[in-house]
Amino acid sequence: MSPTSDLDDPTKTCVYLPKPSSPSNNTRSIQVRAPKRRLNHGYDVQLEAYEVAWSRCLKRVQAVVRELQAPIVSAVKTSIDDAYSKDVLTGLPYTELPVVAVSAPGGSRSVISDVVALLEPRRTREGLQRGEESTQGKGKARMVEEDDEPTQTHSLVAHIRPGDCSNISNAMRAIILGFVDRHGEEEDGLVVQLPVATKRRPATSLAMFDIVLLKTWYRALSQLNPQPPQLVVVLHNFEQLDPSVMQDVFYICSKNIPHLPLVFLLDSSAPSTMTNLHAAYSRATIALLRVSVHTTPSGLDLANSVIEKVFFDPDFEPDVVLGFAALDFMAEFSSRHTASLDAILTMLQIIHIRHFESPLTSFVRGFDSEAALQETATRIRQTSSFSLIDSLLTRLWGESAPDGLSKELPEYLKGIPWSDLSLEALLSLLNSARNDFCKRAAHLRLGYQLVRVVQRFMRAQGYKTSPSVNGQEDSELTFMSRTMRGRVGRDVKHLALMVRKLHDNQLNALLGEMYSLFFRLQNTEVRQSETGAREFLVQARANITPQNATLPEDIHEAKKASAMGPSVSEWFLSYVEDRLTTLDQQPLWEIWSTGVTTFPSELINPAPRITMVNALLHPSDVVKAHRTLYASSELWELPDTSILFKRYMEAGRLINVYDLYESFAVVLETQKEKRAVPATPKRSEKGKKKIAEEDEEPQIDDEEKWTLEVHARFMRALHELDYMGFVKHTGRKPDHIFKTVYDVPD
Amino acid sequence: MEQGYEDAISHITSLISTYPPPFIYIHDPATPHLAALAVRASLDRLRESSDIRIRYAAVDAISCFNPRLLYDTVLNALAEWEPEWDQGCSNWSGPSEQRFNESLDGFLHGLQAVQASFMSPNGQIDGKGKARENTVTDEDIRLVILVERAERLKESMHDILVPLSRLRELSRTEVTLILLSDVSWEHIKPPLGAAPDPYYIDIGPLSKQAILRRLEVLFPTFHDTQVPGDQTYDPALRPLYAHFVSTLYGICSPYITDPNELAYIAASQWPGFVRPILDEHERRVDEHQQARMEEEDGIEPHGEEEVFVELRPPTEDVRIRLMRLFTPLITAALDTLYPRLSFANAWAKANVPPTNLLSIPPRQLPSIPIHKLEDQDSQATLKSLPRMAKFILVASFIASNNPAKTDMRMFGRGRDERKKRRGGSPRKMSAKSTAVKIPQRQLGPMAFPLDRMVAILGVLLEENDADYRPPAPEYTIPGEYTEMEISRITVFSQVMELSASHLLYRTSPHDRLEMSPTFKCGIGFDAALGLARDIAVPLHDLLWDPV
Structure with missing residues (x-):
């Protein structure tokens, strides 16, 4: 959707207006400000690396979301298909109009488009036509082709958007023309045969908004097709549709079913569509409908599973690992403010952008071949980015052994003379560091998953899984963040203790689940490295004899803790402790992990009003944040609007505009004097007198001019405040204004 | 379809078949949709009978939302003309190929043309295949226009209501207009006596017998059941x-008597109700089969012989047991299904009784669990809200229920509060005054400006949220964090989101920008209490008028 159409959409609380940029790439302008320690064109390289990493992450998120929504999509499809067959209850006094509502809190529209794609498989099959059809815009229905199986229900789809439904005739016209008005070229290769378009004379034919027109068309359609299709009407942004119009639409359509097999598909963004329907529509209208609601996964659960599947899945290796600071912020933001998919994506993107600000991140993907390494080396040589090399060197050795006691030098650094190192060798060292990091990260992900398997199992058995702080268990995001911090020792020990106490049947089930985790690994490398674990699990399972408790003594026996419990528990503890290591111990770790970088929360959750008030009160501080402009901040040195605002803040609730002007003028006087001071001493005493004598009249002119200028500046400042919403006019006292802001923390 | 409407129907039938008045108004305040069905059925019957020749058009004023649609639909129906797609969906245009839907004048001409073609058998109308041999006089034919939901004519076509009511005299045809509505003519009729008085027919509410007969008729015949073997x-x-149905009527009649609604509840309950009997029947079939197997033990069975055990209606005793078991379920269904908090098919699926209910001895019979579907939905919605949304909802509940002037007393913290307290409590004042003050919670929520709610939100956050905040060393002044928090974008976008999902109602128009927008709280006391408990806010202490 283009930003201009976003502006008309009242569901959007924020709209991004892209800067109308000239084709000359704006990365250049950023590059000018780039600090020195970079490759030449360093910013470009970083941005490229960012783009690669972010698009991988985005793709993964999309795939995960799609996977999570797949059951909903197929359920919606089934509801639509069964709308006039299986779902109809026998013995009802009248046929209900089937309405399938898809409630996607947070406004994710992808379910609807997936369902429509399922109903319109041709569009995905023939990619060429997709482009053509999508340009045809709203209100147009598209032909649907189903597979050739005779059992499948065919559907035709019409799309209705809030703009189509300003009144009942427009709404009916949009629905009817959505089906009836189609053109010849769409008919090619379709299972459903469309009636040939005939020329209707507007005066003597049925009106465009007459449902009889649709009936006539459908009769012709049924004659052509032995199994006539269902008519699906998609109501986009259902909450925005006018209920007074829609209730008539529902009434008219319900009068004509089941001869016209109409199905309404609602695209709703409210968390509870039924509550919403009841609030907006009368009982009589709802009684005509049969609503089935499908709620897409949303909120905290969605956030948790998306992050887990993207950053903690053993089969996916993200380019950048989220550090605990980022995870903390995401956990906090999604539980406190909103956990919509949009918010998560925005946060992830900002995290990525921030991460790639550091120049070393241009090496984030390492070098997959010798040629790539050589190329980078040449580029560094050409541009002589020595500071970069310097920092690489310091990081490699400096971080590896800061005190020489606590940490050992990594394997790949041992015996390498750091003083005379070729550039290529340095870069290949970097590659080794990356491999080392990736290995550890993969281990961490696997360890985390194993802990989660045990946690889920224990929860399913009805046990509490973590020694919680205040009676509430941590959310998954918080747990992830603690994993990254390396502070899950207590949880793991607690789990190991629980494993020890499981009885045979439970242990057997748990081992089965653990095994399936290793069994399902897609990544062959990881799979091979975990052969030991798999073997242990198989062995342990073989040692357990599942009990079939039928006799009372058997039941008692079965309740006993398993003999294998301790060994499984020990293995679990050692396995997990071995793998859940923190990732910030390795050299150069901050290239691949966002680490301790806190999230710039002001970017996603700003406080515009207070920021504006503060900017008006302390403009120099704001400016200073970018450039040093003002040395000090005396009142007279401030810009006009700020001066007026300070005066405004000092006043009471109701301000006399003239008083405000007077106080403003006083400051301007001071400003004039102070600014004039440096100029006066230069003039000779004599000359000054002379001027004074000669130009008495011009001086009066000057004063008048000055008064006018003060007037003008006052008016401008006042209007600026008015524009920003700080001034409320009163009807009673025309020369007074109300304040709108009080008691601002200065 | 005429159960309960016999009197009115015979009235109308005799009127139409003898000397039809030009304008009839049928007023049925209870069940106009059923009355319409009955009238239509009687008109159909009249058409079938050979005494008089009648054509009728039944339209409803919602479907025909503008005059053109009304003209088209009426003329096509009177001419018994069905538009064809192949012929460009053209309307009936009479022998002279005229256009009749342009204006009222055209419509009147159309009526005349319909009557003319009706009278002459050589006209273009396809007279249902029956060739009328002898020409007929004016008196033998009737044109009837039935308009259901006539109350809507007042909004959509108020300017042609007067000509419609004098249609016979204007068109000089044998047309009769019947308006049918649940609103009386007094509320619809055009001002200044412009329309003539109609012939009134008032239909009273249906009697119990009529309703029960209707419900019994709705029992689907064998062909209607779709699944074979069901x-x-x-x-x-x-x-x-x-x-x-008579038990059902007994339970529901104090609240609803609309036969359609009763049938709706019956349809949702019946499959569950007969389940035990069908289970019992199946058990008997199995037993029978086994007995036969044992009889034929050793002997070769006679191929695939179908065992036929007749389904027997249950005994009086079983029936009473079942009724007693299902009464609470029917009450629950009434509560849920009448307001359509859930729908019949979902209810029927969710509330299937345990299998083989009748094989359990009567004394050990458990009560059938009731699955109300709607509650979990709305509660889960509220539970899953983000923390800030919960705070906002509680703050708006307080703002909607406390009078604005009490805010200082309830939430003022600091010196101002004590100063104000001296003024005395308004509760005493209200005790003195003669007018009884109705508590706010019975009056419904008040509208409040956004600013006020945000201020209350600030107090709630400051007092109840401080422990849950992430550390923020940059805020040093007490209250600064809260001050920042309540002016952040997410608070406002949350308010917009909540109002989109109708947990808050926006009472000021969307396009008014110059004032603080006003809202109303959309949740009830119980929901607010639940939310307040979630975020540990002592809601009772913060309400001016606690329950």
Whole structure:
């Protein structure tokens, strides 16, 4: 959707207006400000690396979301298909109009488009036509082709958007023309045969908004097709549709079913569509409908599973690992403010952008071949980015052994003379560091998953899984963040203790689940490295004899803790402790992990009003944040609007505009004097007198001019405040204004 | 379809077949949709009979939302003309190929043309295949226009209401207009006596017998049941159905008497109700089969012989047991299904009784669990809200229920508060005054400006949220964090989101920008209390008028 159409959409609380940029790439302008320690064109390289990493992450998120929504999509499809067959209850006094509502809190529209794609498989099959059809815009229905199986229900789809439904005739016209008005070229290769378009004379034919027109068309359609299709009407942004119009639409359509097999598909963004329907529509209208609601996964659960599947899945290796600071912020933001998919994506993107600000991140993907390494080396040589090399060197050795006691030098650094190192060798060292990091990260992900398997199992058995702080268990995001911090020792020990106490049947089930985790690994490398674990699990399972408790003594026996419990528990503890290591111990770790970088929360959750008030009160501080402009901040040195605002803040609730002007003028006087001071001493005493004598009249002119200028500046400042919403006019006292802001923390 | 409407129908039938008045108004305040069905059925019957020749058009004022649609629909129906797609969906245009839908004048001409073609058998109308041999006089033919939901004519076509009511005299045809509505003519009729008085027919509410007869008629015949082998609506169960609907009527009649609604509840309950009987029947079939197997033990069975055990209606005793078991379920269904908090098919699926209920001894019978579907939905919605949304909802509940002037007393913290307290409590004042003050919670929520709610939100956050905040060392002044928090974008976008999902109602128009927008709280006391408990806010202490 283009930003201009976003502006008309009242569901959007924020709209991004892209800067109308000239084709000359704006990365250049950023590059000018780039600090020195970079490759030449360093910013470009970083941005490229960012783009690669972010698009991988985005793709993964999309795939995960799609996977999570797949059951909903197929359920919606089934509801639509069964709308006039299986779902109809026998013995009802009248046929209900089937309405399938898809409630996607947070406004994710992808379910609807997936369902429509399922109903319109041709569009995905023939990619060429997709482009053509999508340009045809709203209100147009598209032909649907189903597979050739005779059992499948065919559907035709019409799309209705809030703009189509300003009144009942427009709404009916949009629905009817959505089906009836189609053109010849769409008919090619379709299972459903469309009636040939005939020329209707507007005066003597049925009106465009007459449902009889649709009936006539459908009769012709049924004659052509032995199994006539269902008519699906998609109501986009259902909450925005006018209920007074829609209730008539529902009434008219319900009068004509089941001869016209109409199905309404609602695209709703409210968390509870039924509550919403009841609030907006009368009982009589709802009684005509049969609503089935499908709620897409949303909120905290969605956030948790998306992050887990993207950053903690053993089969996916993200380019950048989220550090605990980022995870903390995401956990906090999604539980406190909103956990919509949009918010998560925005946060992830900002995290990525921030991460790639550091120049070393241009090496984030390492070098997959010798040629790539050589190329980078040449580029560094050409541009002589020595500071970069310097920092690489310091990081490699400096971080590896800061005190020489606590940490050992990594394997790949041992015996390498750091003083005379070729550039290529340095870069290949970097590659080794990356491999080392990736290995550890993969281990961490696997360890985390194993802990989660045990946690889920224990929860399913009805046990509490973590020694919680205040009676509430941590959310998954918080747990992830603690994993990254390396502070899950207590949880793991607690789990190991629980494993020890499981009885045979439970242990057997748990081992089965653990095994399936290793069994399902897609990544062959990881799979091979975990052969030991798999073997242990198989062995342990073989040692357990599942009990079939039928006799009372058997039941008692079965309740006993398993003999294998301790060994499984020990293995679990050692396995997990071995793998859940923190990732910030390795050299150069901050290239691949966002680490301790806190999230710039002001970017996603700003406080515009207070920021504006503060900017008006302390403009120099704001400016200073970018450039040093003002040395000090005396009142007279401030810009006009700020001066007026300070005066405004000092006043009471109701301000006399003239008083405000007077106080403003006083400051301007001071400003004039102070600014004039440096100029006066230069003039000779004599000359000054002379001027004074000669130009008495011009001086009066000057004063008048000055008064006018003060007037003008006052008016401008006042209007600026008015524009920003700080001034409320009163009807009673025309020369007074109300304040709108009080008691601002200065 | 005429059960309960016999009197009115015979009235109308005799009127139409003898000397039809030009304008009839049928007023049925209770069940106009059923009255319409009955009138239509009687008109159909009249058409079938050979005494008089009648054509009628039944339209409803919602479907025909503008004059052109009304003209088209009426003329096509009177001419018994069905538009064809192949012929460009053209309307009936009479022998002279005229256009009749342009204006009222055209419509009047259309009526004349319809009557003319009706009279002459050589006209273009396809007279249902029956060639009328002898020409007929004016008196033998009737044109009837039935308009349902006539109350809507007042909004959509108020300017042609007067000509419609004098249609016979304007068109000089034998047309009769019947308006049918649940609103009386007094509320619809054009001002200044412009329209003539109609012939009034008032229909009273249906009697109990009529309603029960209607419900019994709705028992689907054998052909209607779709799934073969499904015995839910077996004809043998018809007597039981009669008892069932009469019990249902007994339970529901204090609240609803609309036969359609009763039938709706009956349809949702019946499959569950007969399940035990069908289970029992199946058990008997199995037993029978086994007995036969044992009889034929050793002997070669005679191929695939179908064992036929007749489905027997249950005994009086079983029926009473079932009724007693299902009464709470029917009450619950009434509570849920009448306001359509859930729908019949979902209810029928969710509330299937445990299998083989009848094989359990009567004394050990458990009560059937009731699955109300709607509650979990709305509660889960509220539970899953983000923390800030919960705070906002509680703050708006307080803002909607406390009078604005009490805010300082309830939330003022600091010196100002004590100063104000000296003024005395308004509760005493209200005790003195003669007018009884109705508590706010019974009056419904008040509208409040956004600023006020945000201020209350600030107090709630400051007092109840401080422990849950992430550390923020940059805020040093007490209250600064809260001050920042309540002016952040997410608070406002949350308010917009909540109002989109109708948990808050926006009472000021969207396009008014110059003032603080006003809202109303959309949740009830119980929901607010639940939310307040979630975020540990002592809601009772913060309400001016606690329950």
